[in-house]
Structures are given as C-alpha cells and as structure tokens.
Amino acid sequence: MSLGKELSPSNWRPLETRMRETGRPVSLCADFMWMWREHGIEFYKHIDTRRYLLLDSEQRCWRHGEQGLEPADFENEFRRVTERI
Numbered sequence: 645m646s647l648g649k650e651l652s653p654s655n656w657r658p659l660e661t662r663m664r665e666t667g668r669p670v671s672l673c674a675d676f677m678w679m680w681r682e683h684g685i686e687f688y689k690h691i692d693t694r695r696y697l698l699l700d701s702e703q704r705c706w707r708h709g710e711q712g713l714e715p716a717d718f719e720n721e722f723r724r725v726t727e728r729i
Contacts, residue, residue: 654678655686658699662718665703675726685713695725 656673663670676688676697685706688697698706698713698721707716722728 648682650681655681655701658686658701658703659688659697662699662703662705666718666722672726683713690725693725693727697721697725 656678659673659676659678660670663672675691677691679687679689679696681687685698685700688699689695690697698716700706703718705716705718705721706713707721708714
C-alpha cells in the first residue's frame with residue numbers, strides 16, 4: 645500500500661459498490677469527482693458542495709478527525725457531503 649498521494653489511476657469501485665449496497669443508483673457517482681488516493685483511501689469530491697467523501701478499498705468510510713483520519717458512518721458522511729437526506 646502506498647502511503648503518499650496518488651493522482652492516478654482513478655478508482656470508482658468503492659463508491660460504485662457503496663451506492664449499490666445502500667440501494668442508491670450508481671448514477672449518483674456522477675455527482676462526484678475522483679481527486680486522489682492517499683494511505684489507501686479514495687478522495688471523492690462532491691461537485692456541488694465541494695465536500696469530500698472518503699472510502700477505502702473495502703468500502704469503509706473515513707473522515708478527518710482531531711487525530712487525523714478516523715472511521716466514520718457512511719450514511720452520516722453521505723448526508724453531510726451531499727446534503728441529501
């Protein structure tokens with residue numbers, strides 16, 4: 645696993661898989677831009693809110709906390725990032 649920022653290739657699989665697993669249409673991925681991968685975590689930026697959704701290769705969700713990256717609840721993060729209920 646690389647520890648630095650990787651700018652390619654883009655990896656949509658974690659986000660696409662999470663959309664399917666939560667019953668959301670995969671077409672919602674079009675609302676995001678893949679930005680980079682760092683420490684094995686994919687950084688997806690929402691086009692409208694400009695907020696980041698962070699997912700690793702196991703579709704686990706992460707967020708920035710006081711001590712750095714920490715596990716997060718996907719549903720809470722998805723709502724925060726997209727401003728969707």
